Amino acid sequence: MDQKLLLDIRILKFQDYIRRKPERPFGYYGLGVQYLLSGTPRLADKMFMQALKKNPSYAPAKLGKLEVLLAENKFIAAAQYYRKNSDLFMRKKIYAKRIQKTVSGIYSLQSFSAYCRNFRSLFVFDEKIGALQKISGADKQNPVADILLSMYFLKKGRNDEKALTLFNICVGLAGINDRLRWDLIQALSKKEPSVARDIRLAGLFTAIPENAFGTDYANLLISCFMAQKDIDKVNHALSEFAKRNMTPSKKVMWEYINFCNSNNLWNSTLASFCKYLIESGWINGLLARTAIQLKSKGIIDEKDRMFKILSLYGYT
Structure with missing residues (x-):
């Protein structure tokens, strides 16, 4: 069945669910996911907000809002949002894996390469990357900032100590994009050849x-x-x-x-x-x-x- 048709059917089903059970956050969350998949993050965000009005601690909707920020290339805001909700996101491994998969999935997109290239000025460029570095350095664990910076450093061919430290943090994260993990392994193995023989890391590939x-x-x-x-x-x-x-x-x-x-x-x-x-x-x-x-x-x-x-x- 056509993917667009499937999305349209799911949207109708969740709209019907909301009509029948308007007080439950699940319907709004589910509809938000379908909007996100259909390429309309603003509509998705509205649905996630509705879900959070019904239940301010509803983790799936918070995950959805984080994914909206990433879909809109609002990377600093995404890292800050993770920081704000880190206790909730770290509560379950499945949440962490989903976040890491979503962030790393950006690596293969042309939009991320364009983001790395196209800044209005060097000052704006440094400010954005600097903000991510501050978040990464200040937080004990912020995979959003860490993965984004690692991807940026890889795109720029950096292999200094700061970059390698981040690569080591990210290479073993569950759920990250296979291409990203492989590029991290290649970058690390130039100084640590044993990384390319690490069975544990190899076992993480899909x-x-x-x-x-x-x-x-x-x-x-x-x-x-x-x-x-x-x-x-x-x-x-x-x-x-x-x-x-x-x-x-x-x-x-x-x-x-x-x-x-x-x-x-x-x-x-x-x-x-x-x-x-x-x-x-x-x-x-x-x-x-x-x-x-x-x-x-x-x-x-x-x-x-x-x-x-x-x-x-x-x-x-």
Whole structure:
């Protein structure tokens, strides 16, 4: 179904909910979210305000107001709003993750790049960045200011001590944009190579970032996804490799064969990896059993060259 049509339907549903239950903040909040998704942040803000009139401590509406400020590029106001409501926002991990995801999502937008470039004067530029730096420095924890500054420093290619300190703070935050996390890792690894081998950080990715393909890190990420036993992540990562006519390392192929056997997965990707490894001279019982199983399921033709190779090693 068309995305705009879906939004229109949801807007009508929440408007109906408000008519039926006007005293509940949820309806106003839900309608505000739909307005925000439809690109009308001012209408969204009005709905979030209505929700807060019904319940001044309604956390979802406060999150919505923060997201409106970010959508309108009012970054300093957003950092200040987080400061004002930090106790509420830090109450649940899901709130923190949502905020960090929303702020970091700006990184890939052209509007943020334009924000970094287009200031009326150097004075205004310094004033805005300086305000964020003051908030970041004064607050024990303000992910809005920290992430915004990190994104700005990355765009400007800064790698001084202040920038690296912020990069270290942000790189391990839950929910941040995969591309941002990868760029932070690249920046940090220039002085701390071990960062690019940190399994904990790799495990935070939801997918392989576009600009990580062709690097060893892409292989590390697939290994992490398999260690997490996340079949969807693994399948998506391998399909992205295939789209680019690329293959993971032999080590990852071998791990994938173990992964598929452990999870009873049988597919053409597994078949191609088996074929590649066997024809490369990687021969053992697991590979042979996997190939035979794939043949029995009709995924590999029994006349495939790999079976001639296996027969030379006594596997039939």
